[in-house]
Amino acid sequence: MGNTTIIQKVEQLPRLPKALNELLQIVNDDDAELGLLAEKVSHDALISAKLLRLANSARFGRRREIGSIEEAVIRLGIQPLRILVTASAVTSAIPPVNGVDLVKFWGRSFEVAFFCQELGKRAMLRHDTAFTCGLLHNIGELLLALMEPIKWRQVQAAVAEGADQAEISLYLLGVVPAEVAAQLASEWYFSDELVAGLRYQEDPPSAKSPSKLALVLALAKYLPLHWDDCTDAQRTSWLAQQTEHFRLRLQMDGLASRLEKMLGAGEETARQLV
Structure with a gap:
């Protein structure tokens, strides 16, 4: 736990x-x-x-x-x-954290949230729940930087050298960021569905009960980071392959163009709201 x-x-x-x-x-x-x-x-x-x-x-x-x-x-x-x-x-509930660029941090959070919202809608999930899950997906990292700054810097250094973040966090801190995020969401009385989505985002199949939201979040995190792995002409077939890999069935019509417009929108939103 x-x-x-x-x-x-x-x-x-x-x-x-x-x-x-x-x-x-x-x-x-x-x-x-x-x-x-x-x-x-x-x-x-x-x-x-x-x-x-x-x-x-x-x-x-x-x-x-x-x-x-x-x-x-x-x-x-x-x-x-x-x-x-x-x-x-x-964003107003979490104190500032030394050494963390909040615009970049929340920019990444917003981008994943926008992707999660669009994917969630196409997976027949509540898109507001999907958005919030995406927004909170990496809040555990921010909290660990706040509560355990020295050890979290060690985690970051190890990740920069190629270590797996979840594994090194568990080794050095005894907890993974996803669990911290889930705990915060629980303390804030968000839904059990959202808490489970956060908790199992790194390994959706490990959820005790199937969590479609965890699958959607995992895909929403993956896509922006790998968007340039294919050409524009290959985009639709590539997206279909990724949704199949993440064991999701989505409405695919117009998905590529919708997601394309969201790339970079996270940081723009963060500048306005943070």
Whole structure:
């Protein structure tokens, strides 16, 4: 299960604030009205500021700059709003970590989250759950860097020399980052499905009960790192091979072009939200 001392440290981390928890529940409610969302978002000054910045960014902006939360919610729509609230809740809850470039760290997290969301949707999973699972997939690394900085630097040095991160983490720290991430998600009262997805992301077949989310997350982590392994002309057949290898059945129509647009979008989002 993992190093007891480290798991206890995770348990002692601050819980998500009640107001953020309530906001997360509202934005993940498919029946929530935009007016109610705007009202709840306006109660959080930090999220409101990020929401306005995102709504006026090049990605969503129009000629006329907007200044009200109501207009921002309408301009962005429910999906970007869910992303923003979830990301703000998670990124604001973890303290800064010395030596960690948070834009790069969260940029990688967001990219995997975007891939996970798209793949999850095509695997008939809730795409908001898939997004959150992708966003949290490497949070264990950040927590280990926070709680055990010296040993985590040793882990990083060994990985740079070719060691397997999970194996060296287990040897030096007695726990793997995926277990730390799962523990944090459990402490924050995320769903059992999401916790299992995080816990078994490195080895989905080892899950006691089959976890399609773990398979989706594993594929979402793999694809951006190996995107250039094939040419554009080979992309669709390559993606089909990868989904088969990861034992997933996905709706493949237009998948290559959708994922192509997400490459690099993670760091852009991190700059706006972190």
